[in-house]
Amino acid sequence: MLYIAFWCCVSGLNAQTATIVPSTFAAGDASVARQGEWFAFHNPALLASENKVSASAIYENRFSMKELSTQAISFACPTSLVNVGVAVSHFGYSNYSELLAGITFARTFDKWLTIGVQFNYYSVNFSNSVGSKGAVLAQIGLLSQVTPDFFVGFNAFNPTRQKVQYQDIVRDIPSVFSLGVMYRFTDELKWLAQVDKEISSDPIWKTGFEYQPVSVFIVRIGGYGAPFIPTLGAGVKWQNFNFDVNFERHPSLGITSIGVLRYVF
């Protein structure tokens, strides 16, 4: 079971950009055009919409197996010139682990054009005997406000197709291109949709709705992929704290959960 789950993860079958990149709590994991909040290692252009300093701690547990968990922290800092973010993520266990660290810059030039770039360092620890190998990879994101309520987002993760190689072992780092939209029916209700294309895999569609019935509570419903993976999540706000959870159900492998605690200074 561990082997199957692990293989699904590392081969990118579950629409994950990479095992190292934590999922988002966005409805249906459709985050690329979700204007308003930045998710570490997802569309860097979203960082431009952060207008307060914030820090986030992320924990993702795939298929209820601690060996397949990801821990991440991120920090966002808006400045008058450009918004800056840093994030670090760790995946795996003693015999196999991955580390990803990145620094992000984002700026809105016009409502039509927000650009974000991110420089990531990826390191994989194959085993105690082999040791770690790493590579630097880039990430580019765009966000455009087409109408007051309609946004289009784009993200390219590892567009230069960097990989990690040690003797005969080659660890491909996925190159994923995401294109998505967000439509705001009202301030309380948003619809998200996107398509992810990893170069060597089939496209994956993602969609979901987010509804905020009261200012302190939000509910999210969505799904993605084939086999279809439904997602269900919720978030609460308390003073400067935001806490969001999201659950995904893979028909064979079970539940993946993610929890994010965010503090806005």
Added chain:
Amino acid sequence: MRSQRQHINLFFHFAWLSLLLGSVSLSCSAQTTENNTSKVIARIYEQMTTNGESDIDFTTLEEDLNYFAQNPINLNNTTKEELDKLQFLSDQEVENLLYYLYRNGPMQTIYELQLVEGFDMFLIRNLLPFVTNGPAGTKQEPLPSLGKILKYGKNELLMRVDHTLEQKKGYAKTDDDATAIQNDKKYVGDPFYQSLKYNFRYKDRIEAGLVGEKDPGEELWGRYHKGFDYYSAYLQLTNVGVFKSLVVGNFKANFGEGLVIHPELTYSKSGDVMNVQPHNAGISKSSSTNEYNYMRGIGTTLKFGNLEASAFYSFRYIDGDSTGSSFSYIKTDGLHRTVGDLDHKSTIWMQVMGVNLNYRLSNMRIGMTVVDTRLSRALEPTPRPDNMFYFNGNHQLVAGVNYRYRWKKFNFFGETATQDKGGIATLNGMTLSPISTVSFVALYRYYSNKYDVLLANAFSEGSRVNSEEGLYFGVEVHPMRKWKLTAYADSYSFPWLNYSVSRPTDGYDLLFTANFMPSRKVEMYWRFRYEQKEKDLAAGAITNYTGKYDKASLRYYLTFTLNEQFSLKNIVEVNRTTDEISKPSFGSFVSQELSYSFRKIPLSFDIRYELFDAVNYENRFYSYEKDVLYAFSVPMMYGKGSRYYFNCQWNISRKFSLWFKIAQIYYADTNVISSGLEAIQGNHKTDARAMIRFKF
């Protein structure tokens, strides 16, 4: 304060509804209510099914709709129970309507329907023939004397005959008919279907009826059987004193989400994506000719303020292969055409006792159901790996708790049940309409391996409420006037084996429908459906391999009402199926229907011609056909060929009406239709059906 934009929207909605109302009233004036009802039922069927399930039984729905077409529901004086009878309304839509009336008071005009949250033109069009806005607060009248009830009640007598014109093997002459019958090589009866149905209704307070039916091949009068093969009788009193309902005879009991008891039709996944909850009619009469899904005895619901208490007792016989002290399966088809069938007829008695308590608060309802089922002999299915968790024994005690709770724009619902031999089933869901143009539903179900209840019928992918887990999402969006988009996605898994599935499997299905009503004369939709499941596959040397298979289908549906007399309907559908070891196969289906109602004579007819090409069984098509009153025809088309039918209704006088239908299917790729005693030598099959109704 509404914004200017909302006012403009409202104006357009009013204008559109006015046109719609105009068309309905015009057509009402020219057509019989049955005709109207059958059109609505055809529309509802198209909405509520995606696979064209052939065993769907709309008898109760059609009876209620026919009644409401003649006696429309007064929306200003209605109840949830009354609105629940309009089964095309989802539970949330009923709640929204009642909430609107509670919040805004009586409707001043029927145009207000469009202001009810979640009510769109498509829904209102179905609803309009059956509702009105009358005076509010009318109290329930006490029942008059028996003489007045009999005088002012409405009686209806229906007689129906069906016949397949080609001879089936089971009716063919043999050298020794008596021996052939004894050896199950020939049917005991004639090839005619016959039924007799009598209904009495005094407003919505008293209903009584008697049904007699014989299927083709069953004997009406002779050596093996005398009289109809199946009889049903019922008497139902509604809202008499503390009795909310009292039924003697054949009845149905529907409570909760169906995990404990729900023998009637349950709306599961369908094009009507929001309608996923069963309609809890509680205790109500059963007038259907379905020979399995009913109870026989007495049932009542008492009302004490916010508390409703129901109790029922049923004792009836069921069919099974009884030998000694046990039997291996329950025969549910109701067919007793051979000596073998007759040997299995009514061999086991089934006793069902149950109670339900239901307590209502302003925004919450909580209920509890307990059902005790006993069989005269133990049910012991033939052991197979896939059925090792099925119920076996002669006693089953089941209990469940159900709830519904409304908070702001959320509606939560669910039921959790268990049985005496262990096992648990739970179904929980939520509907939400954050804004008037968008609605969601989410539903999670978990049925453990050990949970297998004889009378359960709840939301599921499999045919039983057993060994399944799944999550269903549905969404309905009205992006702009005249358009409606609906979609659902269901992801499920079976933790144990299924029939012809030799390992635990999973699957999912997706549906997307775009409805468009450009004018009052034209309505159309495009529907895409994709399903992926697993089953045992075999091809060449490969056997005992469980692999994935999928089916994708695309349907275009168009209705065009030229005027109040003439309308056209077209369906074009294509599908593709494939599995892991076979090449993809394709199917196609085209249908053209024409309906005409004469202006000066009370005669209407429908003609349809269909072409189908579905060489593989997996590519088969179903198509709902209009039929005689209270008959439902959803033929399956598989192979290559064509089908046509002619259906007409003639209201000879105010009291007498006549229906007639003839349908023929022609196969281009076979010279033998069906198999066994049902086999027809030839490449065509012709079914004729006639019904006469006498109202007095």
